[in-house]
Amino acid sequence: MLDIKSIRKDFPILTQQVNGKPLVYFDNAATAQKPKVVEDAIIKYYETINANIHRGVHTLSQLATDAYEEARAKIQNHINAKHNHEIIFTAGTTFSINLVANGFGSLLKAGDEVVISALEHHSNIVPWQFACERSGATLKVIPMNEHGELIMEEYDKLLNENTKVVAVSHISNALGTINPIREIIKKAHQFGAAVLIDGAQATPHIRPDVVELDCDFYVFSGHKVCGPTGTGILYGKEEWLNKLPPYQGGGEMIKTVTFEKTTYACLPHKFEAGTPNIAGGIVLGHAIDYLNGIGFDNIAAYEHELLEYGTKRLLEIEGLKIIGTAQEKTSVISFNIEGIHPYDIGVIVDKLGVAVRTGHHCTQPIMDFFGIPGTVRASFSFYNTKEEIDILVEAVKKAKMMLS
Ligand SMILES: *Cc1c(COP(=O)(O)O)cnc(C)c1O
Numbered sequence: 502m503l504d505i506k507s508i509r510k511d512f513p514i515l516t517q518q519v520n521g522k523p524l525v526y527f528d529n530a531a532t533a534q535k536p537k538v539v540e541d542a543i544i545k546y547y548e549t550i551n552a553n554i555h556r557g558v559h560t561l562s563q564l565a566t567d568a569y570e571e572a573r574a575k576i577q578n579h580i581n582a583k584h585n586h587e588i589i590f591t592a593g594t595t596f597s598i599n600l601v602a603n604g605f606g607s608l609l610k611a612g613d614e615v616v617i618s619a620l621e622h623h624s625n626i627v628p629w630q631f632a633c634e635r636s637g638a639t640l641k642v643i644p645m646n647e648h649g650e651l652i653m654e655e656y657d658k659l660l661n662e663n664t665k666v667v668a669v670s671h672i673s674n675a676l677g678t679i680n681p682i683r684e685i686i687k688k689a690h691q692f693g694a695a696v697l698i699d700g701a702q703a704t705p706h707i708r709p710d711v712v713e714l715d716c717d718f719y720v721f722s723g724h725k726v727c728g729p730t731g732t733g734i735l736y737g738k739e740e741w742l743n744k745l746p747p748y749q750g751g752g753e754m755i756k757t758v759t760f761e762k763t764t765y766a767c768l769p770h771k772f773e774a775g776t777p778n779i780a781g782g783i784v785l786g787h788a789i790d791y792l793n794g795i796g797f798d799n800i801a802a803y804e805h806e807l808l809e810y811g812t813k814r815l816l817e818i819e820g821l822k823i824i825g826t827a828q829e830k831t832s833v834i835s836f837n838i839e840g841i842h843p844y845d846i847g848v849i850v851d852k853l854g855v856a857v858r859t860g861h862h863c864t865q866p867i868m869d870f871f872g873i874p875g876t877v878r879a880s881f882s883f884y885n886t887k888e889e890i891d892i893l894v895e896a897v898k899k900a901k902m903m904l905s
Pocket of ligand 1: 670
């Protein structure tokens with residue numbers, strides 16, 4: 502059992518008042534709050550070892566390089582990657598997907614097919630549209646049912662010898678659906694397609710094992726796992742990272758440069774042009790340590806409890822409909838109240854101190870599927886409590902009364 506009271510003490514922001522009310526932070530699917538150890542690590546980096554990495558022979562540069570590479574090894578270990586050069590530091594999920602999709606833009610050709618799903622975030626749609634436009638490949642979409650679950654029989658029909666890439670989310674940010682990625686990966690591999698898993702929404706709740714999953718790419722954002730903004734990870738199997746062309750040119754990613762020809766550095770440096778977010782990468786390692794200290798099994802079990810409690814309590818409100826009722830879900834509840842715009846609910850509950858997300862959640866195709874302009878989304882983290890859910894329910898009741 503988690504000691505939530507003591508965990509909450511690790512997060513200074515949670516003691517704040519917003520609009521004169523205690524903050525209830527239920528926008529965790531957009532970004533997670535940061536524990537004090539993460540904040541302290543940022544300051545400590547700048548106060549003790551700040552220097553550019555991989556370049557200087559001087560002591561600080563060595564210390565910064567060691568800390569950065571230690572963070573890489575930590576993340577390798579965390580997701581069980583075979584090699585540490587399969588871990589590429591990026592600016593986030595969006596950057597990671599663009600890096601991979603841009604590379605495939607030069608590998609794909611007319612007649613090839615890219616498969617995504619109806620549950621994708623815009624950042625796992627648009628980069629693939631770019632890649633298809635450039636190469637002449639075709640984009641196909643795995644449809645979903647009214648619960649927000651992917652229809653696997655339809656996926657089977659989409660796969661063929663022309664399928665070169667399958668890119669799907671591990672967990673949907675808008676609905677919380679956990680996708681059957683093991684099965685998706687296995688089936689794609691039967692046709693030789695590469696599989697990218699968008700783990701942005703999974704990594705705060707689950708510790709992925711990329712070898713066991715056998716995915717070719719797995720990407721996530723630092724800021725959603727209690728780490729700093731502007732950090733992210735691209736895991737790629739060595740053979741695929743070697744096949745992909747570099748994304749950005751510049752310092753650090755080269756072996757030799759002349760005006761006639763440049764040769765590229767080996768992995769991971771080939772994909773890490775320029776001075777990276779050194780502090781961010783190092784501190785992301787601290788954030789992962791913090792989460793492992795709490796334990797992902799504990800996190801998942803407790804968040805599931807919050808999901809069940811929140812679902813039950815919110816459904817007590819007459820006219821409230823939950824969008825996304827998959828069998829397998831994480832602690833995300835998207836909902837609407839008949840006749841009321843989600844934005845209006847968001848504004849009123851904010852006045853009562855409750856932070857929820859409203860709108861399309863960067864998933865317009867999902868909103869179109871359900872024929873709605875958006876939803877109110879409450880997403881729970883391990884530092885949230887049932888008492889906070891009660892406050893949300895009261896706030897939504899009040900909003901409903903004022904708006905209907
Ligand atoms: C948040 C999110 C993204 C985008 O992540 P950024 O950190 O904004 O780059 C992509 N996919 C999913 C499923 C997400 O939840």
